[in-house]
Each structure stands twice: as C-alpha cells, then as structure tokens.
Amino acid sequence: MAEYAIETDGLTKVFRTAFSGRELRAVDNISLRVPIGSTYGLLGPNGAGKTTFVKILLSCTHQTAGRAMVFGRDTRQAEARRPIGYLPENHRFPTYMTGFDMLDFYGALSGMETKARRKRIPELLSLVGLDDRARDLRLGKYSKGMLQRVGLAQALIHSPKLLVLDEPSDGVDPVGRKQIRDVLQALEQQGVTIFLNSHLLAEVELFCREVAIIQKGKLALSGSVEELTSGSGYHVEGLRVPEGLESELRARARAFTSDNGSLRLLFATRGDANEAVDLLRSNGCEIESLGRTRSTLEEVFMKTVEGGEAQKQ
Amino acid sequence: MNAAPTNASSATVALIRDTFREAFARRIFWGFFACCSALLLFLMFIMRIDVVQGAIATVTIFGRSTPSTDVQDLVQQTQSVIAMILYFAGMALSVFASAGLVAAVFEPGRIELLLSKPVSRIHLLLGRYAGNVLVVAANIVYLVAGSWIIFGVKTSTWGAGFLMSSLCTIFIFAVLLAILVLVGVLWDSSAVAIMVTFAIMIITPILAQKPTIERLLSSEWSRDVVRVLYYVLPKTSDVSVIIRRMILNQPIESWMPVWSTALFGAVVLALGLWRFQRRSF
Numbered sequence: 001m002a003e004y005a006i007e008t009d010g011l012t013k014v015f016r017t018a019f020s021g022r023e024l025r026a027v028d029n030i031s032l033r034v035p036i037g038s039t040y041g042l043l044g045p046n047g048a049g050k051t052t053f054v055k056i057l058l059s060c061t062h063q064t065a066g067r068a069m070v071f072g073r074d075t076r077q078a079e080a081r082r083p084i085g086y087l088p089e090n091h092r093f094p095t096y097m098t099g100f101d102m103l104d105f106y107g108a109l110s111g112m113e114t115k116a117r118r119k120r121i122p123e124l125l126s127l128v129g130l131d132d133r134a135r136d137l138r139l140g141k142y143s144k145g146m147l148q149r150v151g152l153a154q155a156l157i158h159s160p161k162l163l164v165l166d167e168p169s170d171g172v173d174p175v176g177r178k179q180i181r182d183v184l185q186a187l188e189q190q191g192v193t194i195f196l197n198s199h200l201l202a203e204v205e206l207f208c209r210e211v212a213i214i215q216k217g218k219l220a221l222s223g224s225v226e227e228l229t230s231g232s233g234y235h236v237e238g239l240r241v242p243e244g245l246e247s248e249l250r251a252r253a254r255a256f257t258s259d260n261g262s263l264r265l266l267f268a269t270r271g272d273a274n275e276a277v278d279l280l281r282s283n284g285c286e287i288e289s290l291g292r293t294r295s296t297l298e299e300v301f302m303k304t305v306e307g308g309e310a311q312k313q
Numbered sequence: 314m315n316a317a318p319t320n321a322s323s324a325t326v327a328l329i330r331d332t333f334r335e336a337f338a339r340r341i342f343w344g345f346f347a348c349c350s351a352l353l354l355f356l357m358f359i360m361r362i363d364v365v366q367g368a369i370a371t372v373t374i375f376g377r378s379t380p381s382t383d384v385q386d387l388v389q390q391t392q393s394v395i396a397m398i399l400y401f402a403g404m405a406l407s408v409f410a411s412a413g414l415v416a417a418v419f420e421p422g423r424i425e426l427l428l429s430k431p432v433s434r435i436h437l438l439l440g441r442y443a444g445n446v447l448v449v450a451a452n453i454v455y456l457v458a459g460s461w462i463i464f465g466v467k468t469s470t471w472g473a474g475f476l477m478s479s480l481c482t483i484f485i486f487a488v489l490l491a492i493l494v495l496v497g498v499l500w501d502s503s504a505v506a507i508m509v510t511f512a513i514m515i516i517t518p519i520l521a522q523k524p525t526i527e528r529l530l531s532s533e534w535s536r537d538v539v540r541v542l543y544y545v546l547p548k549t550s551d552v553s554v555i556i557r558r559m560i561l562n563q564p565i566e567s568w569m570p571v572w573s574t575a576l577f578g579a580v581v582l583a584l585g586l587w588r589f590q591r592r593s594f
Contacts, residue, residue: 013593055425055593055594058425058428058429059428059429060424060425060428060429060593060594061593061594062591062593078431078432078433078436079431080431081429081430081431082431084429086425086426086429088422088425088426088429090421090422091422091423091426092420092421092422092423093423093426094331094334094335094423095338096334096335096337096338096339097334101334104327105327105330105331106426106430108320108323108324108326108327109324109327109328109427109430109431109432110430110431111320111323111324111431112323113320113323114323154426164429
C-alpha cells in the first residue's frame with residue numbers, strides 16, 4: 001500500500017539546446033512527498049520548473065534522472081496514470097466537440113465504460129455549474145470561465161484519487177472561483193489528494209494545507225502552510241490607552257502602530273505580551289485582539305524567492 | 314466511483330471517432346464526399362450506355378454519341394481512369410488534408426491532456442493513424458464501390474479488379490500517412506510534413522524510370538544512388554501499374570513494389586512511434 005500520492009526522488013530534467021549543447025536544468029534533484037488525502041500547493045516564480053515537474057508526473061516529459069511515483073507506481077507506466085485527473089494550464093480542448101462529446105472522449109480514454117460515462121457526465125456538468133445549454137454547445141463557443149469549468153469536469157470524469165490542477169481558477173469570475181473551491185473542498189473531504197499549481201497565493205493559502213516552493217528548478221521550501229506562515233512574535237491590540245501607558249508600552253514593544261485610540265503592539269516573547277496585557281487591563285483599557293503574529297504566504301514566498309530563506313524540510 | 318478496468322478497444326474507438334469528428338469539423342470528410350458524389354452523379358446521369366447483346370451500341374456523354382465497342386473493355390478502361398484519378402489526385406488531396414489532422418494532436422495544451430490518460434503513447438498515435446486511414450478509406454470505398462455498382466447496373470459487368478484496386482489505393486495512402494506521422498512527430502509542422510510527402514510522391518515516379526535514368530548517368534556511383542533510392546522509397550508509380558493491371562485483368566509480373574512499399578511504410582511508422590515514445594512535450 002502506497003503511503004504517498006506523489007513521491008519523487010532526485011527528480012531531474014535537463015534540457016539541452018540542439019546546436020550549442022547548452023544545458024538548462026529545469027528540474028534539479030527534487031525530492032518531494034505528497035501524503036494521500038492532502039491538499040498540496042506548488043508555488044514558484046515563472047520559469048521555476050513547476051510545469052516541467054507536473055509534466056514529468058504525468059509522463060508528458062521524460063526525466064533525465066531520478067524517479068517519480070504516483071501511488072507507488074512509476075508514472076512512465078500508463079496504468080500509473082489511471083488514478084490521476086489533470087487540468088492543464090493552457091489547455092486546448094478540441095473546439096469541434098460539445099461539452100458532452102469532450103467529457104465522453106476523455107472519459108473513454110480514462111477507461112470508463114459507455115454506460116458509466118453517460119451517467120457521470122450530466123452529474124459533473126451540474127457539479128461545475130454548467131447548464132444543459134452548455135452540454136450541447138461546441139467548445140469553440142465557450143467563454144474562458146466555461147472552458148475552465150468543463151476542464152475541471154474533464155479532470156473529474158473518472159473519479160480520480162489524485163487531482164493535478166494547473167491554475168484551476170484562471171479566467172473564472174469570483175462566483176465561479178468560490179464554486180470551484182467548494183467542489184475541491186468536497187473532494188478533499190472524500191479523501192481525494194489535490195495537487196494545485198497556482199500563481200494565486202491567496203488561493204493556495206486559503207485552500208492548501210501544505211506547500212512547496214520551487215525556484216530555479218530546485219526545491220526551495222516545503223512544509224505545512226500553518227507552520228510556514230506562523231510568525232516568531234505576539235501581537236496585542238488595546239483600545240483607549242492613556243498617553244503615559246502608551247509611551248511605556250511603546251518602549252517595551254518590538255514594533256507598534258497607533259490609530260484612532262487603538263494601539264497595536266508587537267512583542268518578541270509571550271512573557272512581554274502577557275505583561276502588556278496586565279498593564280492594559282490594570283489601567284482599564286479594553287483588549288481588542290491578541291495572538292501570535294502570522295506571515296502571509298505571499299511574504300513567505302517573496303522571502304524564499306528573494307533567497308532570504310534557507311531550505312526547510 | 315472507481316474507473317472501470319482498462320478497455321483498450323473503447324479507447325481505440327474513441328480515438329478513431331475523434332479523428333472522424335475532427336475531419337467532419339474541418340470539412341475534410343465532406344469535401345472528399347462531395348467530390349466523390351459529383352463523380353458518381355456524372356457516371357449515373359451524364360454517361361448513358363446502351364448495350365445490345367453484350368456489345369455497346371452507343372455511349373452517350375453530354376448528349377454526344379461515340380462508336381460502339383466491347384462492353385468489358387470500355388468499362389475496364391473507364392474504371393482504370395477513375396482509379397488513376399483517385400490514386401494520384403485523390404492521394405495528393407488526402408495527404409494535404411491529413412497533414413493537419415496529424416499535427417493537431419501535437420498542439421501544446423492538447424497533447425499533455427492526451428498523454429496524462431492511462432493510454433500508452435503507441436496506442437494514442439496508432440489510434441489517430443487508424444482513424445485517419447479510415448476517413449480516407451471511407452471515401453475511396455464509397456467512390457469505387459459506387460461507380461462499380463453503377464457500371465455493373467448499366468453494363469452488367471461485375472469484375473472484381475476495380476474493387477480490389479481500392480485496397481491498393483488505401484494501402485498507398487497508409488504508407489504516405491506514415492511519412493506524415495514521422496515528419497509530424499519530428500518537427501510538429503504540417504507544412505514540412507506535406508513538403509516531404511509530396512517530394513516523395515514526385516520523386517518516386519521519376520525513380521520508376523530507373524532503366525532510362527541509369528542509361529543517362531555516366532558514373533557507377535550515381536547509378537547506385539538511383540538504385541538505392543528506388544528500392545528504399547515507396548514505389549507509387551509501380552503500384553499504380555499493378556492497379557491498372559488488376560482492373561484490366563492482366564497478369565501481375567511482380568509484387569515486389571507492393572511488399573517493398575509496405576516494408577518502407579512499416580519502418581517509417583515504427584520510427585514515428587519510437588520517436589513519439591521518447592519525446593518530451
């Protein structure tokens with residue numbers, strides 16, 4: 001029984017130019033483990049090697065070295081790809097097909113029987129928010145958002161155990177994004193592993209439990225979102241703080257902001273924060289909020305990409 | 314819900330159906346169908362043949378009568394003309410039309426999705442190849458069988474040679490399509506694929522004049538080059554002679570052009586599959 005949905009060991013892809021023989025290491029010795037049932041985000045700046053990594057997982061690109069396994073099977077075996085549902089970023093669905101034809105075609109390639117496809121397609125179209133009109137409309141007439149929805153339906157047609165999504169909400173309006181997120185959350189609850197490649201950091205932060213950041217083909221950082229975004233200090237926010245106390249607290253704090261009677265203080269230790277709370281309460285001030293400071297995923301990403309973060313495994 | 318076990322045949326059928334769908338959408342199929350139908354209508358209505366006691370009394374085309382002749386001879390000659398038109402002009406059109414169908418599979422954004430499915434690369438490419446052959450074969454069979462029936466009904470001549478010729482025509486198309494596939498896999502370009510295939514279609518009838526060319530060449534090495542090219546490349550011209558002989562009920566002197574062309578096609582297709590198997594997209 002496989003432990004991981006995705007497992008790579010020393011995965012490397014080197015592209016060589018035809019004439020000069022110059023080498024480009026698009027993926028450089030990446031070892032990554034994605035637990036079964038997790039929601040995993042893959043991040044990185046443009047050209048970092050994310051797409052090449054995903055293409056190796058799907059056997060579209062052959063690795064130069066290392067190995068890539070999906071549920072314990074080498075992805076180069078056709079059978080290893082059976083549990084995968086994939087939505088590519090710059091997909092080019094055949095425009096001569098209707099939504100129904102397209103789902104039927106990819107369902108057949110995924111090994112589904114005709115009867116099962118006929119039953120599944122209407123369910124899926126409804127799940128991704130496409131109506132009956134879309135079912136018989138040629139894909140050439142679909143809007144970008146509709147294509148994205150039918151693309152997601154295509155990835156789900158054979159009820160995959162692993163969903164690999166490349167920019168799933170690209171071109172989708174906010175309502176559609178919410179709908180897609182709801183679908184993905186429902187799948188997560190069913191135990192489907194979701195591997196998300198997205199530039200929308202807020203989306204990844206909102207949805208994924210774990211992330212990996214790739215930079216220049218190397219794995220720069222990986223871990224749980226909770227762990228990566230947890231800060232090293234504590235914040236306390238008090239209301240109606242008297243002037244004298246404010247000066248005292250400012251002197252103790254690592255940083256502060258003051259706005260309209262509200263004072264927000266950042267402390268390095270829990271003890272300092274507790275002392276500040278005691279002082280505020282003993283002076284009759286109200287506590288608006290307190291807790292550990294957090295970084296956003298964007299801050300973590302920027303730090304990593306700018307080379308400020310060491311690899312954290 | 315779990316996916317059903319691999320059903321290779323349903324994947325093959327899906328790939329073939331997809332090729333037909335694309336051929337319909339690109340108007341390729343209907344274009345061929347219209348040309349074939351026009352020719353059949355011509356044979357059905359414009360050409361009137363009056364047969365009296367096994368000989369043709371008159372043949373009327375556009376209202377003008379020609380002298381009487383032997384029924385079988387006239388039918389076979391006409392069928393061989395149709396077969397040659399189909400063989401050369403039809404093939405050129407088919408190659409031109411099919412190049413796009415082959416290259417379309419390798420389009421970025423489409424190929425990744427196909428390759429992500431639990432179907433081997435060889436299966437994917439062969440499915441597309443078979444679909445493409447069947448698109449052209451359907452029209453060839455329609456035209457040949459249609460005109461065979463028309464001639465049969467009008468003259469009671471039912472020779473099988475003409476029907477058999479359609480198999481040779483489909484076979485030659487399959488060989489030319491293998492070239493399109495190989496070039497398509499190598500360079501992703503339908504334009505280059507058409508150029509290479511047309512170049513072979515033009516060179517091979519010239520090489521078929523091997524004895525004459527050899528007489529004209531002064532050096533032995535250049536004669537060797539011509540011989541090698543002749544034996545390696547498909548023998549489209551020689552196969553057309555075989556088709557003509559089949560229709561005219563004449564003995565076939567040698568089947569070498571057919572099997573050597575088949576060997577060429579098999580090797581080229583195998584190279585295309587091998588390259589496709591190894592390629593990164």
